[in-house]
Amino acid sequence: MASDYKFQGWLGLDKDSVKGNMKWQSYEPKSFEETDVDIKITHCGVCASDLHTLRSGWGPTDYPVCVGHEIVGQAVRVGKDVPTGIKVGDRVGVGAQSGACHNQNGDCESCADGMEHTCKYSTDTYNSKWPDGSKSYGGYADYWRGKYSFVVKIPDEIPSDQAAPMLCGGITAFHPLVQHNAGPDTRVGIVGLGGLGHFGLLGAVKALKCKKVVVISRTATKKADAMKMGATDFIATDEDEDWAQKHASTLDVIVSTVSSHKMPLEGYLNLLARKGTYVHVGAPEDRIPPFSMFSLIPKRASIQGSMTGAPRDIRSMLDLFAKTGVRTWNNNVPMKDANQAIVDQEAGKARYRYVLCHEDHIKEVKYN
Template identity: 40%
Template sequence: MSYPEKFQGIAVADHKDWKNPIKIDYEPKKFYDHDVDVEIDACGVCGSDIHCAAGHWGQKKLPLVVGHEIIGRVVRVGPKCHTGVKKGDRVGVGAQVYACLDCERCKSDYENYCPDFVTTYSQPYKDGYVSQGGYATHVRVHEHFVIPIPENIPTHLAAPLLCGGITVFSPLLNNGCGPNKKVGIVGIGGIGHMGLIFAKAMGAEVYAISRSSRKKKDALELGADHFIATKEDPEWYKKFSSTLDLVVVCASSLTDVNFDELVKVMRIPGRILSISVPDNSERLTLKPMELPGVLIGNSCLGSRKELLELLKLVSEKNLKIWVETLPISVKSVHEAFDRMDKGDVRYRFTFIDYDKEFKR
């Protein structure tokens, strides 16, 4: 049989007991001509992993291996691959593993909005196979979504860029972040802390916006020029009226974001982009009459082209996100899930030591 015959991973077996995963063997999807097999060396832990594992986004087919911030080495290349990827290359795989690559969106480098989008885990392909993620020995993926990683970016720091990083970079890139722009980042967590670093590196004047001043020291160290604690200063939106050109909302919950106040700090024409994908039960509320001149929208992941631009920025400016590493294991996945559920991480986890756990 073709290599590898089976993959091994650490999987969620029960949404009600999601913090206690199990180790499983499972069949990979069929290998097609444009597919690439990646032997995994590291994988970041994303908030999406928690939502999916805990069933916040509905029931998934279980057992399920999550993880979509993957770094590894290419071990097999399909006969019709043309992107230049070859065996031995260090590459990354993010939160998307398939798109049609033929529709208008794909041809315009917006394949992350393709109607045939398949996520790295939990979503069925057209042949019915349910995708499995990066807490595993290998991942099999279409070559378009296999991204070369610059040599000077350490593996444990590269991993979180593949989902969290590109998710906040895309709205910054596509909405004018740069010199002479004032950019706000709402929510200074796993993704928000990267937003501060990237916005500053792109040349913007950066405003960190959080509920309390607990993360003020970190935010300023990460590159923020200003810090706003909204719950500690009821008049904050008056003080910063008509100030910001762009805001990216990185908060895990939109219920806690007061959009009626937020629109007041925007210049005209200002843009507020949310990258949050919260629990299905959440609803965004705001007063429609407060919106004139301000655009509010959503941004989803990023394209291959954008991801390559992000990696170039990180490489050339030697940017360092804040990452804590854990050796991949059932115990470590439990620890990461439990700590993320409590908000006990500054500001990303990356699983490493795959060789030791999977004994290869």
């Protein structure tokens, strides 16, 4: 069955596209297979990854590229071999990853362990390749096509505009807390109160009921918002004198969401308690600062990296967020204004996530 709709979206044609120069054009998606799902997009979150990719910040981008990997919409075509119960008309979403080998190559430990998001044969939602060699295209568009594997149903309790950013930003910041068993006895630090950080804060406070949740930022500009979200304390590293010493050894888990390489990393590590863990989820384009190993050795502390989550992790998070009332603080923007949205994102104006909405679905409201 051929589709009667065209695939059109905002395409970045070169590095200057990040300056608000994306072009609305048609493109050819992958050939439809019976394990695929087509989504008519209603909402797509704007992620910092989109900007890194548009400007080739993490390496050369395969232009033209359609970014956007926080996609929510309606399933309009479902292959007959899709086994997950998704049917035409369902409200579904897809995040930063769209495909994995699921151990079909026989040597992928990640898929064998249920950690498909770390599969070495993975297909990213955009700027990547499907197994047949065709390009993957993202959600700044009318439609999305891809494998069923990473398509998830959206709980009825969560509006689409709030659900979209959870599919990358939400799982990226929340998954490390789950991995480290954060709960009522855990003292958590969140570095950076942005699109990622606000999910870490809300998840730690509302979903996991953590004992202590401290936001760490350069200045106190966002302190009022942090406290409104439920933070128990706030550290402004550029303004609070001797902050690393005053708060030394007070946190069990730190999730760092910042993408700047100009970070006081050794100071962050000083905040870790015995056996504490620093987890970095932000992805700077340059190398991070050096630090002394004595920030870790005497306390048996550790540094880890983390990215997104497997489909089962995303489903579990959405269910928990639905039950505990975690909601995105977002500003909705018409899809036609995507170029302005990425310029404003780059300028740090988001409070705390921009969501592109097709005009029939936009609500002029900020959720907080």
